Amino acid sequence: MKAARLHARRDIRVEDVPEPSPGPGQVKLRNAFAGICGSDLHVYFEPELVGYGLAPHPLTGAMPPQILGHEFSGTVVELGAGVGSVRVGDRAAVYPTYSCGTCAACLAGQVNACRLIGFHGLTSDGGGMAEYTTVTADRLHVLPAEVDLRMGALVEPMAVAWHAVAKSRVRPGQAALIAGAGPIGLGLWFALRARGVERVLLSEPSAARREVARALGAVTVSPVTDDLPGAVASLTRGGGVDVAFDAAGVAPAFAAAVGSLVPGGRCVIVAMHERGLDFNPSLLVGGETELIGSLAYLPGDFVAVIAAMAAGHYHAEGWIEVAPIDDVVAAIGRLSQGQAMKILIEVA
């Protein structure tokens, strides 16, 4: 079968590999769409920074070459022995993470913070950027009729954002600021709206990204050329936002998010910052505000996102492109140059 495999730094090959067969408890999926994620760019351009491929993954034993694609959807085509929870023909999004089950995080139910976390499609024996893959049946989240396979490939990144919104403890009727209108920033906007948070301001320096967000219905502001504090004040009648999200990973976005909070407000960090910044912890004291880290998702976030998708809260127009698997390297190039927001590889 055809698969996109990462062999080494800047070396992805679309090549023929053996078709997998489902073992006991597994299903075989015919993959449909697989999104390219920021993590994919990291391992493609700087595998050494993330320690990619230096040793077999402690949970999966995987080594390069690695089939990519951890944000993906597909259709069940074969059941391994003992599988009764899904049927051939079911369309599904795949929950991709592996966790050890024994570290402090896992024992506390926080499997998303497992110290050995792995991903199907990043550190495992398969992935979504291949015609087929096999996974244990418990990883499948079957899609209802209202959610197509393209949307199914977006469940994973949208779950990252949904999880962050859950961590914020926001309530319907409150006000929110999102710093950064990339895929996760848009996911935060969808999730907030789906949860009854109507007053949401999206701050983004790129005019192109603001335009995409505006076309979806978002209220946007440039933190560079507009008056961001004024926009926050106007959204909140002179107060601050109840929750803010750093989905940009740069110092000005962090400062704007923390600085826009009302007393008691909470800022969720969902972006990765490449470098440190100057921060006075006492900034949190005067208003008793909070900083909360949010990482990936839990299975319940997949369930919630799929339900919200079925209810019509998510839209792919204007920010999702689809490319054939043979164009995966070109697609990575366009993403890394900021020429596209999100690209799904169509594998079937």
Place this chain on the structure above:
Amino acid sequence: MKAARLHARRDIRVEDVPEPSPGPGQVKLRNAFAGICGSDLHVYFEPELVGYGLAPHPLTGAMPPQILGHEFSGTVVELGAGVGSVRVGDRAAVYPTYSCGTCAACLAGQVNACRLIGFHGLTSDGGGMAEYTTVTADRLHVLPAEVDLRMGALVEPMAVAWHAVAKSRVRPGQAALIAGAGPIGLGLWFALRARGVERVLLSEPSAARREVARALGAVTVSPVTDDLPGAVASLTRGGGVDVAFDAAGVAPAFAAAVGSLVPGGRCVIVAMHERGLDFNPSLLVGGETELIGSLAYLPGDFVAVIAAMAAGHYHAEGWIEVAPIDDVVAAIGRLSQGQAMKILIEVA
């Protein structure tokens, strides 16, 4: 009556001032003990930095000279018209803060974060460092027989720490790290123990302060000469602490507190940092940890601290000194030199 009044920078005078008389709803207290707080040192040495005395306080109209003493206890000697909640002879701790009731924080019940907050004994018409003061009766927290007036003057700083422990959402049986063994650090230790948190590590670079804490029963570690990460690992069987407290206000203490957390752990900032530090917000992402600001206290914290004092959870041995009001300037000097942990001015 005799009172210690701050006239200007480094100018406290113990002098004769008119004795106050209780208005309607007020009580007259014969003051007993009044603690000297870090805020007192700030307004004494650097009033310009905190804007002290530049304009009448917006809630109280107070201007220098100011009678000091906002951590204080006393005995009711006279009731103003309409007071029925307390009786002459009652011994009480005084809840000192003024809040506006109309800002976003006040409207959310977070009166401790009022943007105009004032203090009786810092920005008002009286304070604890005088023979008498008058306050509205609702400010009194009557002390039970088990709590003496010296302990009563400690209710306010101990409430600061109690509030921070409440903000941490710690549960009995969890593990905690306190960075900084000053009065608030010790207050955190008392509060954690009173709430059923037995595994508490106190990190403090000063050998003298560690000795004081050890004499109270605390497990201490030097972050400079001991192996702090090793001590945390030994306390938690190789994991991290569930909650940490930055009660030091310096970069190494902050880093140690955040760095000692278990996944999902929470670090409460209760200290004021004079300067910023280098911080990568992504540090909070990997373990989904949280930073929480904690400011002052709410009335319920006074109630809880007095109950815990009555139950025997607080001790004054080894860290509390008492000085006569005539020695207030000398006492401030000793505190600013680190020659004493906490000094109560005895006014009656």
